Amino acid sequence: MKFQQYIEKHANQITLLTAILIVAGYLSKYALGSMPGYNVTLAIASVIAVIPIFIHAFQALKVKVISIELLVTIAVIGAFIIGEYNESAIVTFLFLFGGYLEKRTLSKTRESIKSLTEMAPTTALVVQDDGTTEEVDIDDVDEGDIVLVKTGASIPVDGKIVEGQGYTDESAVTGESKEIAKNVNDEVFSGTIVSDGFLKIEATKVGDDTTFAKIVELVEDAQDTKSHAEKFIDRFSTYYTPAVLILAIVVYLFSQDFKLAITVLVLGCPGALVIGAPVSNVAGIGNGAKRGILIKGGDAMDTFSKVDTFVFDKTGTLTKGNTAVSAVKSYTDDLNQTLALTAKVETLSDHPLGRAITAYAGHHQLEFNALPITDNTTTKGQGIAAVVDTKNVLVGNQKLMDANGIAMTEPQVADMKELQSTGSSVVLVAVDGQLQAILGVSDTIRPEIAEKLSELRKVGAKHLVMLTGDNAATANYVAQQVGIDEVHAELMPEDKVKFVKQFQKDGRRVAFVGDGINDSPSIATADIGIAMGSGTDVAIETSDVVLMQSSFDALVHAYGLAKNTVRNTKENIVIAVGVVAFLFIGLLLGFIYMASGMFVHEASILVVIFNAMRLIGYGKPADQIGEMAIEPAK
Amino acid sequence: MTQKVTLQLEDLTCPSCMTKIQSAVAGQAGVETTKVLFNASKVKATIDEDQTTAENLAKVIQDLGYDVLKVKTKEVEPA
Numbered sequence: 033m034k035f036q037q038y039i040e041k042h043a044n045q046i047t048l049l050t051a052i053l054i055v056a057g058y059l060s061k062y063a064l065g066s067m068p069g070y071n072v073t074l075a076i077a078s079v080i081a082v083i084p085i086f087i088h089a090f091q092a093l094k095v096k097v098i099s100i101e102l103l104v105t106i107a108v109i110g111a112f113i114i115g116e117y118n119e120s121a122i123v124t125f126l127f128l129f130g131g132y133l134e135k136r137t138l139s140k141t142r143e144s145i146k147s148l149t150e151m152a153p154t155t156a157l158v159v160q161d162d163g164t165t166e167e168v169d170i171d172d173v174d175e176g177d178i179v180l181v182k183t184g185a186s187i188p189v190d191g192k193i194v195e196g197q198g199y200t201d202e203s204a205v206t207g208e209s210k211e212i213a214k215n216v217n218d219e220v221f222s223g224t225i226v227s228d229g230f231l232k233i234e235a236t237k238v239g240d241d242t243t244f245a246k247i248v249e250l251v252e253d254a255q256d257t258k259s260h261a262e263k264f265i266d267r268f269s270t271y272y273t274p275a276v277l278i279l280a281i282v283v284y285l286f287s288q289d290f291k292l293a294i295t296v297l298v299l300g301c302p303g304a305l306v307i308g309a310p311v312s313n314v315a316g317i318g319n320g321a322k323r324g325i326l327i328k329g330g331d332a333m334d335t336f337s338k339v340d341t342f343v344f345d346k347t348g349t350l351t352k353g354n355t356a357v358s359a360v361k362s363y364t365d366d367l368n369q370t371l372a373l374t375a376k377v378e379t380l381s382d383h384p385l386g387r388a389i390t391a392y393a394g395h396h397q398l399e400f401n402a403l404p405i406t407d408n409t410t411t412k413g414q415g416i417a418a419v420v421d422t423k424n425v426l427v428g429n430q431k432l433m434d435a436n437g438i439a440m441t442e443p444q445v446a447d448m449k450e451l452q453s454t455g456s457s458v459v460l461v462a463v464d465g466q467l468q469a470i471l472g473v474s475d476t477i478r479p480e481i482a483e484k485l486s487e488l489r490k491v492g493a494k495h496l497v498m499l500t501g502d503n504a505a506t507a508n509y510v511a512q513q514v515g516i517d518e519v520h521a522e523l524m525p526e527d528k529v530k531f532v533k534q535f536q537k538d539g540r541r542v543a544f545v546g547d548g549i550n551d552s553p554s555i556a557t558a559d560i561g562i563a564m565g566s567g568t569d570v571a572i573e574t575s576d577v578v579l580m581q582s583s584f585d586a587l588v589h590a591y592g593l594a595k596n597t598v599r600n601t602k603e604n605i606v607i608a609v610g611v612v613a614f615l616f617i618g619l620l621l622g623f624i625y626m627a628s629g630m631f632v633h634e635a636s637i638l639v640v641i642f643n644a645m646r647l648i649g650y651g652k653p654a655d656q657i658g659e660m661a662i663e664p665a666k
Numbered sequence: 667m668t669q670k671v672t673l674q675l676e677d678l679t680c681p682s683c684m685t686k687i688q689s690a691v692a693g694q695a696g697v698e699t700t701k702v703l704f705n706a707s708k709v710k711a712t713i714d715e716d717q718t719t720a721e722n723l724a725k726v727i728q729d730l731g732y733d734v735l736k737v738k739t740k741e742v743e744p745a
Contacts, residue, residue, distance in 0.1 A: 040731045088683075091730060095689040135679045142705055149706075171738065240740065252706035314705050 039084050046080060047128040053077035054121050074117035081124035082108045098274045100306075103297045106277075110294035111626065122627035123298060130634030134307070137641040141311055144318030144648060145255065149248050151223045156188035157181070159232065170239070177235045186225045190237035190244075193218050198229010205244055205324075205580060250328065250578075251321045255314045257329025259601070262309045269306050276300030292619075299615040299629040304636040308604030311640060315647040316597030323651075324580035325590045332576040336560045336594035338541045340494040343532060343558065345546040350498070350510055351475040355385065357392035358456055359472030361447045370468045372400040374461045377418045377427045380408055385457055388473045411435070415459075426462040438462045444470065452505045474506070481514045484584035491592045495540065499528045499554075528554045543577075545587065562587070589651050596650055604640040611636040667741060668698070671720040673709040673727065674736040678702075683732065690726055694718055712742065 039046070053073050060069030082105060089101035104127050111120035139146075157165045159178040170188050173179065178194060181187050187200070199211040202224040211227055214220060220233055223244035239245065258266070276297065284293035313330040320327050327333055344350055364370050375393030378386035379401075393400055408418035414435065415428015426436055430448070433440065438460075440448070447470055451458050456472035485496060497518045500507045507521035520531060532554050535542045544551065544558035547565060552574045555561030563575035565582025579586045615632060618624030624632070678684065684702045691709060692700045696717025701710045711723060724734040 036731045037728075087731070091686050095686050097685050131679065135677065138679055139677060145705070252703055252708065255705035256703045310704070 036087055039087060043084055043128065044132060046084060047125065047132055050077045050081040050125045050128065054125055071117050074121040078108060078112060078117060078120040078124055081128055085124060085127060098277060100273060100301045103273065103276060103301055107294040107297040107626065110290065114290055119626045123630045126630040126634050130637060133638055134641065137638060138311065141315040141318065141641065141644055141648065144322045145251055148251065148321055151186060152244060153186050153188045173235060173238050175235050175238055179233050179235060181226050181231045181233060183226055183228055183230065187220050187222055187233065189233065189235035190222050190242040191220060191233040191235045193220060193231050194234045195232035196230045198231055199227045201225045201227050205247065247326065250326055251317065254317050254327060254329040257331060259313065259330030259334040262330050265305060265309055295619060295626050295629065298626045299619055301633055304608035304611055304640045307637055308608045308640040309601045311644040312597055312601040312604055312647060315644040316593055319647055319650050320590060320593055323586060323589060325586055326578040327590065327594065328576050332560065333594050333597050336543065336577060337598040339543040339560055341497060341535055341540040341542045342488065342493050343497045343499055343542055343544045345499060345551050350481055350514060351477055355388045355473055355475050357388055357471055358474045359451055361470040363444065364468040367469065368398055370461055370463060372398045372403065373420050373423060373425045373463060374427050375400040376403045376405065376420050377416050377425050380416055385459055385473050389459065389471060424464050427459060429460060433460050433462060433467065438465065438467055440467055454509055457506065477510055477513055480584060484588055485515050487588045488591060491588060492595060499523055499531050525551060525553055529557050532557045593650055597647055600644060600647055604643055607636060607640055667715045669713050669715050670740045670742050671711045671713055671723060672738040673724055673734050675707045675709065675727065676733040676735060678704055678707045686730060687727060687732065690730055691723055694723065694726060
């Protein structure tokens, strides 16, 4: 085994030595005119170069795998027997050299993911009981330990800041390169970099449990999760390689041409075919990972590229997700007093509308907290009636007003209708029997959505759907603003699943875009589930694509990336199959032999790798993807 | 006790290495699951501590001719 390891370690030197010997051999033939010198050097070159190939072939055979190396080894031995030393030397050299180039270029396609994994520090400065710090291996840091992170260092754990403040760059987790201010009690994530400041962090998650470690694990698994096409090729090549061996034997039996038979062995190597599809996926997944887009493997990539229908869950996806008071219609001389009373009543409720109103009052520095509430009743589906500061206050919808005999004038009704038509939820306020104010509360539509949705259509989306639990007026308004084709409102989570299933029955490929938490049933049902703006465990587990930041730029990029990656895979398969066909035609027509065949093979492997490398640079640079993001993932 | 083992290998470049490592590791007594990640050049396995050790798996892989750069183990609660 020592010998074998020595050979493995010195594969590059062996390749170089072979090259030198081949050159020396040709020099002795053409410069010195020495045929024996030529044959001997090339024979030595063949023997040296075949050793590592033979070792691989033998190991594979031990586990009952007929490998490409075996085909090459047999071919080389055959060439050696019939005295074609130049052929055997060049074939082995090309095979080794091709392997070397393959290693170099393959590592390029893996680079984006590697650079990601290397962002995690390997040691941490742990604060000891006596206040000193000690450098500890990352695996020995426990939850509850306090670690110290200085400017420029990356954070080794997930945790909470207990002392200090600073700015962190969370691009490792969100793909978005932006400085975020952090203070005591703020959460920080492993793998993110402290760009300025000095933090003491209490570890809440360490090692493989950190968000970052989970992302890395997901991406690493994803690269090796094969698409159907890849699985097919794998199955195919397990039969293909032995089949080539049999073909060579058959060729020999029929033609009695030994040289032709061993040439078949070399030409039949499935090189580019085996590497072509995986290499595209690795490059594509790597491209996404750099931008905070996690695509779970070749299968997800494949299905995602075929998606024609996008279903959005409105809440938090198309909107900013922060409801706020957007309009106030006043029918009183003292609006501030009315608002203060309303806010006080709403402190009784934790309804999002209520919170929006108290926030609005607080924002306008209205003093309402001190107002006394002496009596209150909440009517479900209507609102709240309360006695505040000795005034009878009603806060709720039209039903509540009707029930309490509050009359609305025609202009007031018109105001209310107008607010509703803009998608706002409407809150009516009456004080001592008089309608005094109408408040419009709405969720702000993300400003970039309309443009991004039309980009999504350009990439290939045919049908955009919104399924939401919100009321129809709001849903229709939002849909109209951003350019959605189909809207269904006032739905329960199980209704959404039904719609997704119906779309699938209609022959559509559905991607469901949600926050990954509330809509997991739909995400699981859809062909592709996309969790947006959250790197939570649930999101990572149930969805096929995770967008770490809540950005539509990332969605458009991911969709385009999937389409490009799949196209790239197909190109590679066509190249690989085309090369094999070309070689056999060349062989039949008599212009391809062993050495030239091997050359074409190795060249084709490099071509497919280079083709896949184009995917690494697809789209905008990583740091520009984040620009449209509204807020970082929580 | 069950243990989860992650072995970081030198860069794997040939897909057929995967099959080799997979069957060599899976063939060891006490190995419950094995997964070779080709692109990450990692081997993940769950083992029964009473029958084998992470070091033993590392040795098996070394003997096949692949350098093991790092060995990580983690105890798993019995299901």
